[in-house]
Amino acid sequence: IQLTQSPSLLSASVGDRVTLSCKGSQNINNYLAWYQQKLGEAPKLLIYKTNSLQTGIPSRFSGSGSGTDYTLTISSLHSEDLATYYCYQYNNGLTFGSGTKLEIK
Amino acid sequence: QVNLLQSGAALVKPGASVKLSCKASGYTFTDYYIHWVKQSHGKSLEWIGYINPNSGYTNYNEKFKSKATLTVDKSTNTAYMELSRLTSEDSATYYCTRGTYFDYWGQGVMVTVSS
Numbered sequence: 001i002q003l004t005q006s007p008s009l010l011s012a013s014v015g016d017r018v019t020l021s022c023k024g025s026q027n028i029n030n031y032l033a034w035y036q037q038k039l040g041e042a043p044k045l046l047i048y049k050t051n052s053l054q055t056g057i058p059s060r061f062s063g064s065g066s067g068t069d070y071t072l073t074i075s076s077l078h079s080e081d082l083a084t085y086y087c088y089q090y091n092n093g094l095t096f097g098s099g100t101k102l103e104i105k
Numbered sequence: 106q107v108n109l110l111q112s113g114a115a116l117v118k119p120g121a122s123v124k125l126s127c128k129a130s131g132y133t134f135t136d137y138y139i140h141w142v143k144q145s146h147g148k149s150l151e152w153i154g155y156i157n158p159n160s161g162y163t164n165y166n167e168k169f170k171s172k173a174t175l176t177v178d179k180s181t182n183t184a185y186m187e188l189s190r191l192t193s194e195d196s197a198t199y200y201c202t203r204g205t206y207f208d209y210w211g212q213g214v215m216v217t218v219s220s
Contacts, residue, residue: 033206042200042210043150054208086150090205094140094166096150 001026001089003097011103018074020100022087027067031091034063034072037099038083046085047072079104107131109201109211116217117191127184127201127211134182135159137203141175141186144213145197153199156184191218 002025012018022032030050035043045054047063050070060075074081082104087097112126127139141153154165156175163175172195174187188195196218201211 035207042213043202043207044210045206045208048206048208054206088150088207094152096152098149 001028001092001095003087003089003095005085005087005097005100007100008098009101009103011105012077013105014077014079016077018077018081018102020072020085020102022065022070022072022097024068024070024089026092028070028089028091030066031089032063032065032070033088033090034061035086035088036081036083037086043086077104107203107209109203109209111199111201111211111214114215114217116219118220119192119218121191122187122189123191123216124185124187125199125201125214125216127186129182129184129203134177134179138205139175139177139184140202140207141173142200142202142207143169143197144200153186158184188216191216193218 004023006021032050034047036046037043046057046061050065051063062073064071084099084101086099089095108130110128115123117123135158138155138157140155143151143153152166153169153173154175156163158177176185198213198215200213203209
């Protein structure tokens, strides 16, 4: 399954509501996770099984979707959310999306 | 607390091999598969394969089947990945991570292939 993330680059202001998209080439059956990777660091798990928030992750992060279309939402952008975000499917094989780089205006 | 500690950066010559390590602590090593992920500079993430630390069973991404070999040493809670016949295309940061959801990651190790 191939994953297409959009946009590849997103610029937003602190306090904005931000939505990142991840589309699969086939049905993912909700076996989708989201990771945040800050510069020079390892990825960090944010969301698993489409909408389950990983322990310790702020509640401003949420996930949704079904079938082939999935979304990561940051309800109110913080400056520390500057990072690249990757989706990952584990329904059929294991693949990552190409990432969305989030910039703070 | 769960920790995956990876070996240090490696500079290796083309054609050589390198063996990377990932030492797990803070949980029962055999309870979670260990996966390895490649990230070329400035690029996305690629899943290489996983190993079941309990049985030693492995599963590889087709792309890496002839490149990577995964093993474990249960006595030291350490997973290993050997990369063979290295080329410049293998220069990247390699991560180990665990479980279905990749909830904990090693700090990553940079491998540079250069003569």
